[in-house]
Amino acid sequence: MTLSLLFQHIVNALSLGSLYALLAIGYTMVYGILRLINFAHGDIFMVGAYVAFYGITLMSLPWWAALLFSIVFTAFFGIVLERVAYKPLRDSPRISIMISAIGASFLLESLAVLIFGGRPKGMPVPDVLSKVVYFGSVSMITISLIIPLFTFALLIVLLWIVNKTKIGMAMRAVSTDIEAARLMAVDVNKVVSVTFGIGSLLAALGGIMWSFKYPQLNPLMGMMPGLKCFIAAVIGGIGNIAGAVLGGFLLGIIEIMMVALLPTLSGYRDAFAFILLIIVLLIKPTGLLGKRQAEKV
Amino acid sequence: MKRIVRIGLLTIGVALLIVACGPGAPKTVKFGVFEPLTGANAGGGALEVEGIKLANELYPTVKIGDKEYKIELVIADNKSDKVEAANAAQRLVDKDKVNIVLGSWGSSLSMAAGPIVKNAKVSAIGLSCTNPLVTKGNEYYFRVCFIDPFQGTVMANYAYNTLGAKKAVIIREVSNDYSVGLAKFFEDAFKQLTGDENAILAELNYNTGDTDFSAQLTEIKKHKPDVIFAPGNYTESALIIKQGKELGIKTPFLGGDTWETPEFIDVGKQAVEGVVFSTFFATETPITETSKVFLDEYRKKYNKEPAAVTALGFDGYLVARDALQRAGSLDKEKVRAAIAATKEFPGATGMITLNEDGDAVKSAVIKTIKDGKFTYMATVEPY
Numbered sequence: 001m002t003l004s005l006l007f008q009h010i011v012n013a014l015s016l017g018s019l020y021a022l023l024a025i026g027y028t029m030v031y032g033i034l035r036l037i038n039f040a041h042g043d044i045f046m047v048g049a050y051v052a053f054y055g056i057t058l059m060s061l062p063w064w065a066a067l068l069f070s071i072v073f074t075a076f077f078g079i080v081l082e083r084v085a086y087k088p089l090r091d092s093p094r095i096s097i098m099i100s101a102i103g104a105s106f107l108l109e110s111l112a113v114l115i116f117g118g119r120p121k122g123m124p125v126p127d128v129l130s131k132v133v134y135f136g137s138v139s140m141i142t143i144s145l146i147i148p149l150f151t152f153a154l155l156i157v158l159l160w161i162v163n164k165t166k167i168g169m170a171m172r173a174v175s176t177d178i179e180a181a182r183l184m185a186v187d188v189n190k191v192v193s194v195t196f197g198i199g200s201l202l203a204a205l206g207g208i209m210w211s212f213k214y215p216q217l218n219p220l221m222g223m224m225p226g227l228k229c230f231i232a233a234v235i236g237g238i239g240n241i242a243g244a245v246l247g248g249f250l251l252g253i254i255e256i257m258m259v260a261l262l263p264t265l266s267g268y269r270d271a272f273a274f275i276l277l278i279i280v281l282l283i284k285p286t287g288l289l290g291k292r293q294a295e296k297v
Numbered sequence: 298m299k300r301i302v303r304i305g306l307l308t309i310g311v312a313l314l315i316v317a318c319g320p321g322a323p324k325t326v327k328f329g330v331f332e333p334l335t336g337a338n339a340g341g342g343a344l345e346v347e348g349i350k351l352a353n354e355l356y357p358t359v360k361i362g363d364k365e366y367k368i369e370l371v372i373a374d375n376k377s378d379k380v381e382a383a384n385a386a387q388r389l390v391d392k393d394k395v396n397i398v399l400g401s402w403g404s405s406l407s408m409a410a411g412p413i414v415k416n417a418k419v420s421a422i423g424l425s426c427t428n429p430l431v432t433k434g435n436e437y438y439f440r441v442c443f444i445d446p447f448q449g450t451v452m453a454n455y456a457y458n459t460l461g462a463k464k465a466v467i468i469r470e471v472s473n474d475y476s477v478g479l480a481k482f483f484e485d486a487f488k489q490l491t492g493d494e495n496a497i498l499a500e501l502n503y504n505t506g507d508t509d510f511s512a513q514l515t516e517i518k519k520h521k522p523d524v525i526f527a528p529g530n531y532t533e534s535a536l537i538i539k540q541g542k543e544l545g546i547k548t549p550f551l552g553g554d555t556w557e558t559p560e561f562i563d564v565g566k567q568a569v570e571g572v573v574f575s576t577f578f579a580t581e582t583p584i585t586e587t588s589k590v591f592l593d594e595y596r597k598k599y600n601k602e603p604a605a606v607t608a609l610g611f612d613g614y615l616v617a618r619d620a621l622q623r624a625g626s627l628d629k630e631k632v633r634a635a636i637a638a639t640k641e642f643p644g645a646t647g648m649i650t651l652n653e654d655g656d657a658v659k660s661a662v663i664k665t666i667k668d669g670k671f672t673y674m675a676t677v678e679p680y
Binding site for chain 1: 334335336337339340343471472499500501502503504506507508509511512513515516518519532535536539542543544545560562563564565566
């Protein structure tokens with residue numbers, strides 16, 4: 001493999017990995033606070049992408065305005081979803097709320113088929129984001145440059161929110177013990193809503209970035225990315241925001257390098273992602289950056 | 298109150314029953330429309346349904362023996378999924394008891410229905426599914442299009458003769474029988490034409506629903522081929538070509554009939570300008586009287602140019618209707634025999650004669666994309 005080829009593969013890997021990381025942050029954040037694996041995360045991602053699409057095509061907004069509109073809309077959408085599908089089950093066994101999440105996922109997918117139609121749509125990508133830039137013989141589009149920067153910026157903002165702000169403190173309190181937090185006058189409903197709002201906002205951002213890079217929308221587009229970022233979050237240690245970013249990049253690098261090194265096996269890319277998950281879980285059940293927590297009884 | 302409602306409903310129900318069974322009700326035959334309306338192949342399925350519906354509007358009845366029957370379309374969504382396809386086909390033959398099945402877009406989906414229609418002895422007519430295995434060994438499956446050994450050869454010829462290509466790379470959708478089959482036939486024909494056992498530099502795979510192809514494309518770039526053959530589903534193919542251009546690949550991309558959907562251009566935009574693929578029919582060269590009728594009516598109804606698979610949907614319906622007329626009966630064996638005997642039937646896509654495998658032997662059309670539109674390039678007669 002020549003050097004420039006290797007660099008091209010690394011660039012490809014980083015740009016794919018940063019997308020996974022962006023999605024995994026939202027996943028892991030909701031889990032970290034609520035101990036809920038939100039299976040509908042991938043579908044909120046899809047909703048975000050569609051809202052931005054209609055913002056650009058139907059309301060003829062400029063792309064950045066459509067992006068803002070979509071993340072605000074989707075954040076509220078996530079809050080409503082939590083109120084309807086998860087809140088009534090907050091005191092039920094974990095398994096019920098997980099089933100409810102799977103149900104919400106199917107509901108959103110079917111609704112999307114009804115409302116948006118089953119045929120795929122092409123996302124109108126602004127020229128600024130789809131320009132090809134060259135570094136020697138290595139090439140990439142501008143959006144692939146923006147996504148990693150964006151992911152790191154979000155990582156820092158989120159770590160700041162969780163660790164330094166008052167609402168972040170409340171989040172951590174809820175995460176440790178909901179009942180005790182309520183006794184300490186923490187408004188649990190508000191904290192959960194904010195968490196879901198942020199999680200959904202991140203999903204929408206991920207969805208829009210994804211569809212700018214891969215300009216194709218369909219009602220099931222969130223399924224595979226949802227699974228992949230779940231894997232990324234688990235590999236990194238679910239609940240740990242920095243771990244999710246690490247897991248996302250790792251997954252992207254392994255997927256790309258697997259094809260680069262073993263081109264004849266390129267059809268088994270996804271299988272390798274899942275094998276990686278199994279190996280990590282066998283060796284380190286809590287994920288790379290996860291801490292072992294005693295299960296509360 | 299409740300009781301009154303119940304009695305009322307019962308009366309209406311009985312009244313409806315009497316009306317439905319009354320002597321005035323026309324008899325119906327059912328055509329099962331077996332197509333992907335959601336999922337990865339939904340764009341293609343919708344195009345074929347357009348053609349079938351148009352034919353149904355123009356020719357809503359069929360004369361079997363001396364009785365006039367109304368043709369009813371029963372549309373079943375196979376969801377672009379092989380398992381769902383088997384379920385949908387089962388439902389069509391068991392529950393809806395259709396007389397003939399039309400479809401599906403996508404060879405894998407048609408193949409999933411193969412054993413089911415065979416067991417139920419219900420004849421099926423494929424419209425644009427081109428993998429040879431759809432009809433091979435299944436006397437109940439027919440089709441109104443050509444098959445992939447021909448299509449692969451057409452594209453290999455184009456690559457070798459027109460483009461002067463000596464080395465090619467193939468990228469195929471490994472979970473799709475159509476893509477794998479067509480890639481194989483292209484490979485065989487291209488090797489034979491070039492007389493070079495190593496004319497195919499590499500074969501790379503991806504899965505249905507993948508969105509990132511940068512690793513495969515970087516591999517392809519390394520090989521510096523003269524041409525890239527990329528048969529596959531339209532959205533994945535459009536993304537491949539787009540990402541290829543982003544990686545600085547200037548090699549021409551060639552593909553097959555599945556690319557002719559509006560979504561292909563919608564997703565690929567400027568990147569897919571200039572790609573070349575083979576398909577069934579071009580509006581620029583109407584062949585029969587039926588082609589004219591089809592084109593006029595389609596343009597009137599939809600106010601746009603029809604896709605080749607829409608014309609095949611139209612033809613599939615007409616072939617089925619014609620066969621029922623000739624069979625003069627709804628007996629499953631007679632219907633099967635009548636379809637198999639289809640000869641010189643003037644369809645919108647040309648004269649349809651089914652060979653011993655139940656495949657139509659027809660010419661192929663080569664198209665490209667120019668200014669965001671599918672544009673006719675050449676017609677290739679069957680060898």
